[in-house]
Amino acid sequence: MHGVRSEASVLHLDLDAFFAAVEQRDKPSLRGRPVIVGGTGGRGVVATASYEARAYGARSAMSGGEARRRCPPGTAFLGGRFAAYSITSRVVMDQLRELSPLVEQVSVDEAYVDLAAGGHDLGTEGLTALGADVKQRIHEATGGVRASVGIASSKTLAKIASELDKPDGLRVIPAGTELDVLHPLPVRSLPGVGPATGDRLSAVGVRTVADLHERSLADLVTLVGQAHGSGLFRLARALDDRPIVPDREAKSVSAERTYATDLTDLGRLESEIRWLADRVVTRLQKDGTAGRTVTLKFRRYDFTTLTRSQTLPQPVDDARTIAEVARRLLAGIDRTGGVRLLGVGVSGLADYVQGDLFAADDDLPDVDTGADGAAEGDVVPDDPHPGPTAPVWHPGQDVEHARMGRGWVWGSGLGRVTVRFEGPRTPPGPVRTYATDDPDLSPADPPDWRGTDDQKSRS
DNA sequence: TCTGGGGTCCTAGGACCC
DNA sequence: TCTGGGGTCCTAGGACCC
Numbered sequence: 352m353h354g355v356r357s358e359a360s361v362l363h364l365d366l367d368a369f370f371a372a373v374e375q376r377d378k379p380s381l382r383g384r385p386v387i388v389g390g391t392g393g394r395g396v397v398a399t400a401s402y403e404a405r406a407y408g409a410r411s412a413m414s415g416g417e418a419r420r421r422c423p424p425g426t427a428f429l430g431g432r433f434a435a436y437s438i439t440s441r442v443v444m445d446q447l448r449e450l451s452p453l454v455e456q457v458s459v460d461e462a463y464v465d466l467a468a469g470g471h472d473l474g475t476e477g478l479t480a481l482g483a484d485v486k487q488r489i490h491e492a493t494g495g496v497r498a499s500v501g502i503a504s505s506k507t508l509a510k511i512a513s514e515l516d517k518p519d520g521l522r523v524i525p526a527g528t529e530l531d532v533l534h535p536l537p538v539r540s541l542p543g544v545g546p547a548t549g550d551r552l553s554a555v556g557v558r559t560v561a562d563l564h565e566r567s568l569a570d571l572v573t574l575v576g577q578a579h580g581s582g583l584f585r586l587a588r589a590l591d592d593r594p595i596v597p598d599r600e601a602k603s604v605s606a607e608r609t610y611a612t613d614l615t616d617l618g619r620l621e622s623e624i625r626w627l628a629d630r631v632v633t634r635l636q637k638d639g640t641a642g643r644t645v646t647l648k649f650r651r652y653d654f655t656t657l658t659r660s661q662t663l664p665q666p667v668d669d670a671r672t673i674a675e676v677a678r679r680l681l682a683g684i685d686r687t688g689g690v691r692l693l694g695v696g697v698s699g700l701a702d703y704v705q706g707d708l709f710a711a712d713d714d715l716p717d718v719d720t721g722a723d724g725a726a727e728g729d730v731v732p733d734d735p736h737p738g739p740t741a742p743v744w745h746p747g748q749d750v751e752h753a754r755m756g757r758g759w760v761w762g763s764g765l766g767r768v769t770v771r772f773e774g775p776r777t778p779p780g781p782v783r784t785y786a787t788d789d790p791d792l793s794p795a796d797p798p799d800w801r802g803t804d805d806q807k808s809r810s
Numbered sequence: 811t812c813t814g815g816g817g818t819c820c821t822a823g824g825a826c827c828c
Numbered sequence: 829t830c831t832g833g834g835g836t837c838c839t840a841g842g843a844c845c846c
Binding site: 365369398399411412457458459460461542543544545546547548579644646656657658659660661662 | 837838839840841842843844845846
């Protein structure tokens with residue numbers, strides 16, 4: 352039947368209380384004791400609670416204060432060592448890649464493996480032995496971290512299976528028995544059904560997956576929307592043939608910070624924006640990517656949260672431009688009462704490094720050339736290099752998103768001008784903000800960009 | 811000591827275009 | 829004189845996940 356695999360060939364692996372487990376591995380004195388990672392700051396929340404801490408009611412996402420109230424004296428509250436978690440995660444993922452070339456990592460502590468691509472015996476006994484073996488190898492390779500494993504005919508079922516026997520769990524759901532496992536479960540245990548959807552379903556008497564199965568597609572769509580409704584309809588029937596996709600490309604990069612006390616000073620807010628933009632840019636440049644949409648996230652003292660975004664004509668990856676756009680977005684928001692959190696993000700990512708690979712492709716459409724596109728009266732600076740082409744300045748134009756020859760410019764009146772260089776057939780590159788802090792910058796007086804385009808190499 | 815930080819996907823309305 | 833019908837892009841917000 353379309354929509355289902357005929358064999359239980361998907362493995363889902365989830366590391367148990369991962370951050371806490373790494374801490375207990377590295378500090379023997381913590382073993383057997385309640386450990387909380389995260390929630391140490393004034394406004395922090397728990398990232399991971401060890402199973403000993405869960406016995407006292409501590410949970411992920413709980414405020415640090417609440418966790419302190421619940422846990423006994425002697426509980427370790429730790430800030431977190433993300434480099435150590437990341438290294439351990441890599442060890443685990445390497446083990447999984449021994450099983451199959453198709454491994455989809457979904458977070459530091461979670462991954463799917465397509466066992467069909469690994470040439471394994473997909474009988475129930477073989478799968479059970481394989482699952483036990485992976486768990487054992489991960490335990491040894493990491494020096495003591497435990498994992499829960501689920502194996503089934505789809506991602507959703509494998510994920511549900513890995514939850515069923517946690518911690519240190521192993522569950523195989525043989526093909527054909529999916530509905531027997533699924534139907535008694537509460538709908539809230541389905542991935543994608545959170546508090547809001549759970550409440551809506553509960554309000555119409557749907558509490559288990561069996562209840563869900565009785566509802567028509569039209570009912571579910573009316574209740575929770577087209578995509579979610581049809582997703583739930585399929586889930587209740589164990590219809591899920593989503594492939595395992597290794598190496599998903601990131602779609603956005605962001606950084607945000609909650610302040611110990613609410614901020615009110617505009618200068619401080621602007622310096623925080625610059626700091627956040629720097630963090631975003633560090634990661635963008637490490638990944639060799641840039642994005643067109645800059646988003647500012649803003650949380651007030653009362654936790655009301657809003658976002659403001661602006662899409663630019665070309666991808667950006669430099670901190671000054673991103674911070675400048677975010678700063679202007681901030682200017683349009685009422686800050687009365689104080690700011691609890693600020694965030695800066697970039698989305699609409701374009702991989703311009705990969706773009707360069709296509710630059711030699713003759714099928715690529717021509718980039719508009721400055722000479723052809725220049726209007727009468729344009730000032731065309733001498734081209735100082737054979738490489739990047741000189742931008743064309745449109746005299747007298749107030750350049751909000753104005754195309755300038757082979758470069759783009761926008762943001763006049765900001766005290767600086769942003770230009771992107773393009774050579775013939777050059778794919779879209781990152782936007783650079785060129786230094787000219789002259790507040791009276793005039794279109795008749797183009798910024799001195801000569802020699803500055805190599806300050807950050809494009810490759 | 812109420813409510814982190816980094817993401818993904820979806821919806822809905824308006825602009826704009828053919 | 830009650831005024832189409834898509835399709836795409838952009839913006840804002842919300843649900844959800846780890």
